[in-house]
Amino acid sequence: MSPSSRVFIVVVVLLAACTWFVTDAQAACFSKVPALRSGLPLAAPSSARASTNNDDDDDWDSDRGESIVGLWDTKFFFGPASGGVVIDRTFQQFHSDRTELMISNGVHPSFGNVCVGVWKLVGRRTIKLRHVTWNWNAPPATGPFDVSGFGGTFVMEVTLRVNRGRETFSGTWSSISYADADATVPIPGSEASGDVQGTRITVAD
Numbered sequence: 677m678s679p680s681s682r683v684f685i686v687v688v689v690l691l692a693a694c695t696w697f698v699t700d701a702q703a704a705c706f707s708k709v710p711a712l713r714s715g716l717p718l719a720a721p722s723s724a725r726a727s728t729n730n731d732d733d734d735d736w737d738s739d740r741g742e743s744i745v746g747l748w749d750t751k752f753f754f755g756p757a758s759g760g761v762v763i764d765r766t767f768q769q770f771h772s773d774r775t776e777l778m779i780s781n782g783v784h785p786s787f788g789n790v791c792v793g794v795w796k797l798v799g800r801r802t803i804k805l806r807h808v809t810w811n812w813n814a815p816p817a818t819g820p821f822d823v824s825g826f827g828g829t830f831v832m833e834v835t836l837r838v839n840r841g842r843e844t845f846s847g848t849w850s851s852i853s854y855a856d857a858d859a860t861v862p863i864p865g866s867e868a869s870g871d872v873q874g875t876r877i878t879v880a881d
Contacts, residue, residue, distance in 0.1 A: 705764070705780050705791040705809050705830055741797040743838040744770045744845070748874040750778075752849060757871040768874065770795060776805060787812055791830075798835070803845075805834040811853055828863065829854040834872060845874045 750768040753760035764782035771777070776793035783789040793807035811827035831854065836847030853866035 705766075705778065705783070705789075705807065705832060741774070741795075741803065742772070743801050743842045744795065744803050744836075745772050746770060747877040748845070749877055750872060750874040753871045753873070754868065755870050757846070757873055760870060763870070767877070770803075776807065778807070793832075799837075801838040801840075803834075803836050803838070803847075805832075805836070807832040807834060808859075810857075826857070828856055828861075829859040831859055836872060836874070843876050845872075847872050 746769075748768045748770070750766045751757075751762050752764040752766070754763045755761065764780055766781065767779045769777045774795050776795055778791040778793070780789045780791065788810070791807055791809040793805050795803050795805040798804045809830050811830050813825045813827040830851065832849055832851040834847060834849045836845045838845045848869065849872050850867070850869040852868075853863045855861040855863050
């Protein structure tokens with residue numbers, strides 16, 4: 677694997693001998709995960725899903741999704757958060773117009789480490805997010821208008837639930853890569869899933 681390839685440090689430590697599963701496609705959000713590169717079965721996300729928290733919420737009717745709006749320090753785990761591998765850590769911004777922006781530290785900026793998404797409220801402080809970006813093949817394009825390295829589309833679906841204090845969230849994610857720009861031709865073996873946890877970033881007092 678070339679030095680410019682996208683590598684998560686923890687994956688290098690644990691799975692240095694593993695190789696990329698199809699092409700050396702790179703995405704602005706993580707798509708290289710240990711199972712895809714090692715041939716191991718995909719780990720199931722935690723059974724403590726975002727929608728199972730049944731605590732009372734007196735202000736639910738007035739929430740309308742505002743609890744997710746803001747800037748978050750978000751960690752994506754391969755498999756369960758408890759004992760799982762952190763495969764990406766991001767700054768994630770949820771906007772009041774129900775769009776989302778993410779900057780990932782799992783991808784070198786030369787490949788593009790910014791992703792976008794849209795979200796909607798689906799339950800009590802529970803958000804469903806559809807998160808997309810483009811995949812690129814290594815080596816990177818030779819110029820700003822060279823799209824010969826285009827590798828397809830990355831799609832991630834996330835369901836998360838914000839805690840009552842609006843300070844943290846937890847949930848699950850699943851992702852798949854497609855070989856085309858219209859996301860109609862799935863790449864075999866590109867599916868992955870796990871848990872996600874976020875902590876709100878605030879202005880210091």
